[in-house]
Amino acid sequence: MDCREFIEISEAYLSDELLVETNIQVVRHLEACSGCRAGFVARRTLRNQMLSAVRGSEEFRVDPAFALRLKNELQEAALSENALRFFVPRVFIPVFAATVLIIGLLGLRALDPSYSRIRDLLGSLSEKPVIEGVVEMLNDVVDHHRSCAIQKLKIWEQAVQKNPSADPPYRDKILKPLRTVSDQVRLLHTDDCIFEGKPFVHVILKDGETVVSVFFEKTDHTSDSARDFAGPIVSEETSGFQVASFRKHSQTVMVISDFSGVENLTLAQTLFESWTRT
Amino acid sequence: MFGKRRTDTKAELWRDFEMEAMPFMADLFRLAVWLTRSRDEAEDLVQETLTEALKSFRRYERGSNCRAWLTAIMYRLNLKRIGATKRLRIVDESEEMIAEVVQFEPPLPRDLTDDEVIKALMQLPEIFRQVVVLSDVEEFSYKDIASVLGIPLGTVMSRLSRGRKLLRIELADYARECGIAVDKNQSAA
Numbered sequence: 310m311d312c313r314e315f316i317e318i319s320e321a322y323l324s325d326e327l328l329v330e331t332n333i334q335v336v337r338h339l340e341a342c343s344g345c346r347a348g349f350v351a352r353r354t355l356r357n358q359m360l361s362a363v364r365g366s367e368e369f370r371v372d373p374a375f376a377l378r379l380k381n382e383l384q385e386a387a388l389s390e391n392a393l394r395f396f397v398p399r400v401f402i403p404v405f406a407a408t409v410l411i412i413g414l415l416g417l418r419a420l421d422p423s424y425s426r427i428r429d430l431l432g433s434l435s436e437k438p439v440i441e442g443v444v445e446m447l448n449d450v451v452d453h454h455r456s457c458a459i460q461k462l463k464i465w466e467q468a469v470q471k472n473p474s475a476d477p478p479y480r481d482k483i484l485k486p487l488r489t490v491s492d493q494v495r496l497l498h499t500d501d502c503i504f505e506g507k508p509f510v511h512v513i514l515k516d517g518e519t520v521v522s523v524f525f526e527k528t529d530h531t532s533d534s535a536r537d538f539a540g541p542i543v544s545e546e547t548s549g550f551q552v553a554s555f556r557k558h559s560q561t562v563m564v565i566s567d568f569s570g571v572e573n574l575t576l577a578q579t580l581f582e583s584w585t586r587t
Numbered sequence: 588m589f590g591k592r593r594t595d596t597k598a599e600l601w602r603d604f605e606m607e608a609m610p611f612m613a614d615l616f617r618l619a620v621w622l623t624r625s626r627d628e629a630e631d632l633v634q635e636t637l638t639e640a641l642k643s644f645r646r647y648e649r650g651s652n653c654r655a656w657l658t659a660i661m662y663r664l665n666l667k668r669i670g671a672t673k674r675l676r677i678v679d680e681s682e683e684m685i686a687e688v689v690q691f692e693p694p695l696p697r698d699l700t701d702d703e704v705i706k707a708l709m710q711l712p713e714i715f716r717q718v719v720v721l722s723d724v725e726e727f728s729y730k731d732i733a734s735v736l737g738i739p740l741g742t743v744m745s746r747l748s749r750g751r752k753l754l755r756i757e758l759a760d761y762a763r764e765c766g767i768a769v770d771k772n773q774s775a776a
Contacts, residue, residue: 320747324723362702369616371633380612384601
């Protein structure tokens with residue numbers, strides 16, 4: 310092999326794309342030709358530096374928080390019922406089209422800037438957190454949502470219609486933050502209830518056609534450590550309802566609705582952020 | 588029964604996806620930064636790519652080159668994102684012509700910093716940079732690059748050769764401006 314031949318294949322040699330036999334000829338030529346060897350070494354050094362420079366650069370390194378968030382989001386999509394839409398057989402195309410339409414309509418809602426925090430919201434979930442005391446009261450809380458909020462909905466709606474000008478209780482605490490997410494949220498009624506011996510305030514709201522219950526524990530902030538404590542938000546499905554719960558100070562808060570998991574979480578996240586700021 | 592099998596299938600699909608595709612998230616992100624020039628947009632592109640890949644994962648042949656498959660999805664989505672395939676082709680031609688007329692190649696400077704190398708890489712025209720990055724940074728084979736970019740193998744080789752040459756020229760120009768030394772023994776190959 311002479312210098313001209315080497316120059317012709319030097320790029321492929323640098324990329325390790327040559328046959329073994331050709332590689333051997335190149336090595337022999339490089340051993341004999343100092344000019345080609347120096348040029349090739351410089352090129353190989355540059356190639357190696359390119360690789361290490363980019364791979365070692367902070368600018369090109371994926372943010373671990375983003376990576377974790379995305380992994381969780383993908384896992385949720387892969388394992389949830391909604392993931393079926395990825396794999397619909399051809400015979401179900403009409404059903405698929407209808408599903409896409411519904412998802413699209415929900416998607417339009419998700420495009421609303423106030424819903425753009427979904428990814429952040431998913432990121433704020435920890436792996437498998439448990440909020441002390443919530444598991445035990447979960448069924449009772451869902452039952453209360455069903456019997457007091459949903460079944461008596463007409464009564465609360467009529468009451469609000471009769472007195473529309475009244476300033477609703479917990480307007481600043483509950484209604485105002487949730488209005489930043491959806492301007493259709495209305496506060497219908499509040500009552501008191503007890504779960505596992507702890508007193509709670511039950512706030513009944515309606516967002517469009519969906520009934521939402523917010524339960525928050527009545528408690529005093531007894532210590533500085535309790536005052537500083539916040540989070541995480543835990544979401545789970547119980548008896549067909551989505552329940553998102555968190556602790557702020559020493560107060561347990563639960564948001565229940567038959568919205569999708571993400572939408573229900575959005576409401577909980579909104580309250581969480583609003584209350585954490587106060 | 589049906590419900591159980593469906594759950595198992597989804598779980599298996601996720602397990603395979605997690606095992607085969609997810610380890611390449613960091614590689615995808617690096618490429619996405621080159622493509623978008625923005626970390627925020629790169630994150631969006633990676634998210635889109637992996638979501639799309641998850642949707643299509645049943646069509647992916649297990650055990651084949653998952654990184655190349657994911658990268659091809661990303662490039663396709665990026666083209667869609669910038670919506671400028673046609674415009675890019677016009678630019679391509681003029682850039683190919685520019686590279687053709689570059690004949691003289693000065694020797695490579697020594698002692699360049701990593702930042703200087705990255706900066707020079709950034710200066711390359713897009714069509715050359717993407718081949719150089721795929722080959723020299725991401726270590727894809729010519730065949731995979733051709734598949735990812737949807738161009739013939741010969742085009743990959745010529746663009747890589749010209750891209751590397753332009754990069755060396757860029758670095759030599761930079762070195763001359765900064766007074767960085769060069770190795771006089773290098774041939775002008």
